[in-house]
Amino acid sequence: MKTILLVSALWCALTLVLTDDSYFPIKTKDGGEGVTAFEAQWYGKSLERMKEPRLPELAKDVNAEAYRMTILPTWGNSIAVRVNRRGELYIPISSPT
Numbered sequence: 001m002k003t004i005l006l007v008s009a010l011w012c013a014l015t016l017v018l019t020d021d022s023y024f025p026i027k028t029k030d031g032g033e034g035v036t037a038f039e040a041q042w043y044g045k046s047l048e049r050m051k052e053p054r055l056p057e058l059a060k061d062v063n064a065e066a067y068r069m070t071i072l073p074t075w076g077n078s079i080a081v082r083v084n085r086r087g088e089l090y091i092p093i094s095s096p097t
Helices: 002-021 038-051
Strands: 063-072 081-086 091-095
Touching: 038 063
Parallel strands: none
Antiparallel strands: 063 081, 081 091
């Protein structure tokens, strides 16, 4: 019984750590929104190498909008194109690896 409680507590802690540090929401149950922890880590590595910010950090500004398109080819370098909008101003940003 203690082992089950310990494993459950560790699993919850791991999920919280991965969620806070992830670029993507991690699916916690079947049919829920998000990606698996493996997918979040896999795709997040490319965004981290490109020094792309996490979109929830950009969303803290209620007057800003951010759109990102990511190209992760099988061969070659990854590319992320992000457009930030503040009011009537659009700022395109490109981040190749």
